Amino acid sequence: MEHITLLLAIVVVTALVFDFTNGFHDTANAMATTISTGALKPKTAVAMSAALNLVGAFLSVEVAKTISGGIINESGIRTEVIFAALVGAILWNLLTWLLGLPSSSSHALFGGLIGAAVMSAGWSSVNGGTVVTKVLLPAVAAPVVAGLAAMLATRLTYRIGAGTDEKATAKGYRAGQIASAGLVSLAHGTNDAQKTMGVITLALVTGGVLAPGSNPPLWVIVSAGMAIALGTYLGGWRIIRTMGKGLTDLRPQQGFAAQTGAATVILASSHLGFSLSTTQSCSGAVMGAGLGRKGGVVRWSTATRMFVAWGLTLPAAGLVGAGAEFLTQQGTWGVAVVAVLLIAGSGAIWLASRRKPVDHNDVMNEATDEVATGRTPVAAGGPAVAAEPAGVVTTAIAAVSPPPTATALAVPLQRSEAPDLTASPIPAPVSAVAVSDPAPVATV
Incomplete structure (x- = not known):
């Protein structure tokens, strides 16, 4: 019993670590466009997002119930399976953060759960119908719906303001952006914090602490909300740069339309219990807003790298989760080895990130980040401000020719x-x- 209690504690801590990585990995969803258009300063933006993420964690538990009792069958699943799944999700989150790619933390978690469960109990342990209806179909539909909504909203916004001075109305749209960014942050806390709640609840069920089908206890809700809020406050500056400048150049009108469209889709999915990827919804909305403005353009080279990361997330996290579960099956020493590998891998990724650090001071200095924007500096070693962004026509031709x-x-x-x-x-x-x-x- 002592071993189970210790293992449960390890799983709970690991789940909160995942929640923390989810927070800084997904800060860009709410605040990248707000920062890129100058509506809020970077540190102010992430502080506001963190506070609203915490509030959002208390609004619903529908998504948590989908994860704790829907993705995999609780019966026959060992606590070690949850630990192995979290290892796969955390390492994938950190790797994509290092590359500055806005991949889905949700799908990383699902992939880890599916891979570890299959390694432990076979394919029968996975509820295929739930995976298709509440994970895969929303993954395809969410960016499309959010993108179309943002594109139409952008065109409507520009049509309504056709007779006004764009610079004069920009201030009002920036204020609207702050409100819509707050809505996205609230929606993100409602949707993503619940995923960690669901994982911890599932671990408590497999450990015999809770009965199957139980709602997350209050301490689980509070700890998950705090972890994601702390991660959000630290800011995933690499991904914020990609989302804010790497995909397209946004103006305040577009930023407002993108965030409003994304928030609507995320809140609706949370109400229905769909464990939606907020990253995919917000990325689709940003691209839709970029296409909605006349003369706007999406940098498809960056978008293509992002799409590839989306496609690899489930299988990659699943393979890591399955490998970690294979080790945990060997006994206590296997669990220890997995824990050491998780710490070593996380440390190696962090050290690699220090070679080219990105923080709030240069988060929108796109000339220094070739990964996010697909551009190269004008002159090696020259000052970052010397780079002039390519014109819309030039960029569009380069993307398709x-x-x-x-x-x-x-x-x-x-x-x-x-x-x-x-x-x-x-x-x-x-x-x-x-x-x-x-x-x-x-x-x-």
Whole structure:
């Protein structure tokens, strides 16, 4: 009994660690657009989001019940399975955070649970119908619905304000953005904090502390809300940069439309008990808002990396969870090995992040982050402010056009662009040679 009690304590602590990573991993969902448009300063934004995440954790337990009694069958599941599932989810969260990719913490948790349960008790331990109806289908529908809603809202906003000065109305939209960002934060706390509540409740059920079908105890609700709020306050600055500047360039009108659309979808899903990915909803809304403005563009290179991460989340976390469960089946020493591997892996990822740290001071300095924006600095070692973002037309063409087929065309193009990139005039003799003597170019 002492071993079970100690193991349960380890699982509860690990679940709260996951909740913490969920908080800083998903801060971007609520505050990336608010920060990118200048509606709020970075530290103020994450503090507000943290407080509302905590409040949202007390609003509902429907999603928690979906996880604790819906994804996998409680009967026959050992407490070690929950521990192994959390290991897979935490490591995937940290890896995608390092890469600055807004992947789904929810799907990482589901993947870990499914992989560990299958390794422990076979495929019969997974409720396939629940996975399809309450996880996979919402995963596909949520970004599409949120994106369409944000795109239509953006177009409607610009149409209503067609006769007004955009700069004059921007202040009002920034104020609206603050309100909509608060709504997203509240929705995030309502949806995502419940996932940890559900996991802890499931662990307590498997350990014999609670009866199957029980609601999360009050101490579970409070601790889960505190953990996600603390993680949110620390801020996942890498992912905030990707969401705020890497996908598209947003104006206050678009930011307001994106956040309102995302919050509506998330709150509706929480009410229905769908364990929705807030990351996918908010990312879809940001892309929809980017396409909703005339002349706007989505950086599909960044979006493609994000889509790949979404597709890999369930299987990757599932494989790690299954491997961790295989080790825990070996006994106490296996549980200890998994715990050591979790700590070592987390430490290695954190050390790797220190090579190019990102904080609230440079979170929107896109010229220094090639991963988030897909862009390279103008000059190596030059100041970050020297980089000029590509124009809308140029970016759109670059995103959809194939590279030139003739090398002879590529070299003169690079020469002609050199003055713009270096911002320094070329002497007349050099220019004359480049224009009048194309022979050397053709031979390269």
